[in-house]
Amino acid sequence: MPCFDANWGWFSNHDGCYYRLRDPQPAPTEAVWAGHYPDGAVYDVSCLDPTNGPATSGGWTWLASAPEGFGATATTPGDVAARAVDQMALVGPAIGITVTPDKTGLVGVPVWLWTAVSPTTWGPNTATASVPGLSVTATARATQIAWDMGDGTVKVCKGPGTAYVAGGVHSPTCEHVYVASSAGQPNDAFRVTATATWEVTWTGGGTSGTLTVTRSSSTTVRIGELQVLVTG
Incomplete structure (x- = not known):
């Protein structure tokens, strides 16, 4: 249903009725005020009839504040997505x-980076949202992770990375090599922040589109230097 109709006013998703501010407002002595005058306002109400559409049988009603949806802008398919x-x-x-x-x-030893893959951490993930008269289905997939390693380096990996395999040295997909220790950092550790970029495709309301969202999480990494003791 349209959010606004020139004859019936603003549509409320709460009860499926249209509300229009009564102009002029009824006299203070009218029963519709129920003793609330001058607080709130009186509205013309037109509720939906499944067969015949909006009807004017709703009459007047007093409300302490504007009904949900009153004065709102139209909800677009992108909003529902x-x-x-x-x-x-x-x-x-x-x-x-x-x-x-x-x-x-240790400085100089590759640090493997990856994410556990699930619908909420990498995707794909699909959901449908609806408002009266409009339903939109969206599918989200992560496309990359930007790893801020806390040492001034940002490593961008196009996939979820590869979980560490015992005995492995270099990750086949995503790693970082620290060239300095984390001594002197807060808690003597680098703060690592991973930001995933998600691409979302959606369809509904006779149209389609895309949008991009990001999600981040963090951890800390302590890096030391290997000390070699040489005795004579």
Whole structure:
């Protein structure tokens, strides 16, 4: 249904009725005020009839505040697509890293980077959102992760990365090599932030489109230097 109609006023999703501010307002002695005058306002109400469409049988009603949807702009398919994305509950990457917060890595040793793959951390993820008269289905897929390694380096990886394999040295898909220790950083650790970029395609309301969203998560990494003791 259109959000606004020149004859019936503004549409409310709450009850499927149109509301128009009564102009002029009824006299203070009118029963519709129910003793509330001058608080609130009186509205003409036109509720939907499934067979015949809007009807004027709703009459007048007093409301303490404007009804839901009153004065709103029209809801577009893109707006509903954004609601579908909200329903997906997308989150930042489920960070996988060879140097977990309880360990200390070494300068010069590759640090593998990856995310556990699930509908909320990498996708695909699909949801449908609706308002009266409009339904939109959206599908989201992550396309890359930008890894801010905390040392001034940002590593962009086009996939979810590869989980560490015991005995492995270099990750086949996503890694970073620190060239300095994290000594002197807050808590002597680099803060690593992973930001996933999601591409969302949607269809509904006789049209389609795309939108982009991002989600982030963080962890910390301690990096030390290997000390070699030489005795004579």
